[in-house]
Amino acid sequence: MAQALLLPLIEAKKIAPENIFAVVKNTASVKRLKSELPNGLNLVTADDSNAFKAWQSAIVLLSVKPQQFSEVIDQAKQIVFPKEFSSLLVSLVAGQSLSKLQESFPHHFSTRAVPNAPAFVRAGLTGISWSKTIKAEQKSLVKDLFNPVSEVLELPESQLDAFLALTSSGPAYVALVSEALADGAVSVGLPRHLANHLAHRTIAGTAALLNEKDMHPGQLKDMVASPAGTTIAALRKLEKSALRSALIEAVVAAFERSQELSDLSRQGGNSK
Ligand SMILES: NC(=O)c1ccc[n+]([C@@H]2O[C@H](COP(=O)([O-])OP(=O)(O)OC[C@H]3O[C@@H](n4cnc5c(N)ncnc54)[C@H](OP(=O)(O)O)[C@@H]3O)[C@@H](O)[C@H]2O)c1
Structure with a gap:
């Protein structure tokens, strides 16, 4: 999903590959992605000594699976941030609330975004919820990230699970x-x-x-x-x-699962 968002911005020269600092988990992914991504893009594994640079970027795009989230929190805790540091964190992680993000990444202004797969062909939909403290210029930076590949809808966080159940699933x-x-x-x-x-x-x-x-x-x-x-x-x-009923129940099931993931994350549980 991170690639779907970043590649169009690189193509449109809105961001230079050299200014992107990407972090993945496995060395094999670095090898594979190096051949797929534009030259100049910085790409390391999370245990690389340079991985901290990603955390200190102007915008951090967090695009891991929900079950990888707690590991990322542990990684972020190891980073020493300069005094007065604050930057933007955009999380795509399903079921992780703004309050959980704010608590886990206190050096960042957090934003929750729910994109969907048609973003790969620039026909996506993205729902975004903002934390209360976010500034107008930060909102516009985040929207610039999603606009090239999707229609962007600003929603109250209480509607994000329903949005996900329909558009993302x-x-x-x-x-x-x-x-x-x-x-x-x-x-x-x-x-x-x-x-x-x-x-x-x-x-x-x-x-x-x-x-x-x-x-x-x-x-x-x-x-x-x-x-x-x-x-x-x-x-x-x-x-x-009962095709109609089956589809209604499918959306409700995805909604309920998303709420369950949020509850698990609030309790600090393992979201499988
Ligand atoms: N795909 C969709 O259609 C879609 C739609 C809406 C929302 N989302 C949300 O977007 C998020 C990402 O989904 P995705 O489909 O893009 O997942 P993905 O293809 O599995 O990508 C996850 C990336 O996170 C990296 N990663 C895992 N653990 C890490 C760690 N501890 N430190 C640093 N990097 C780590 C992985 O590295 P390795 O490759 O080395 O394992 C991989 O590159 C999910 O939370 C999902 O809910 C996805």
Whole structure:
């Protein structure tokens, strides 16, 4: 995710690779990433003697998995910060609240951001919540980080788990639907590659239509389903299989899991 955000900024020359100080966990990742990332970008493992430089950057982008978070807190505790030091920390880590971030990284102004995978093709959505003390110019710096790859929505922290349950986990639900639609088409004779392509394009085209015409989904469904036609026959099957209920429950389950991760982190537990 960190790469999805940084590479477009490097491409647009908004930031020079030399000014990026990236830290990963494993030596193997350094080797792999050196061949993938632009020349000049600084890249070390967390146990490298230069890793402290990342912590002292003007913006720290924290993009580790939730279960790696506590290790990162321990690493940050080893850093000696100059007197009066304060910089920005942008956390992408699911389920880590602003108060937990502020408590864990007292030398930084913390911000929580929830991006989603379509950011890889610059079609993402990012929800951001700010800590109370953040300054206007810091907000604008953070938005500049996400704007090239996503629509940015500023939200109260109380809405971030719901945002995540729909938008951040959402690409997995849609991918599953796309795969199943293609399986259906293969079942009735289309070659796999064509079926996959058609399923992706049907989903992308439908989303564009709903979005651009600001259409209610029910209106589009009624428009496509003609009396005694093929679509209404298919819709009957979907209702019988409770597709809508399954999707509603999926979003609720992701929301509940995100809240559970936040509770675990508040209690200092291990978020698996
Ligand atoms: N991927 C998504 O679609 C998505 C969407 C929304 C939000 N997010 C959030 O973004 C965060 C990152 O997700 P991701 O998919 O980008 O994860 P990822 O691909 O697994 O990247 C995590 C990175 O953290 C590094 N790392 C792990 N432990 C570390 C440590 N102790 N010190 C320094 N670096 C360490 C890893 O290094 P190694 O490579 O050496 O292990 C790896 O480069 C997660 O919290 C996730 O919830 C992701």
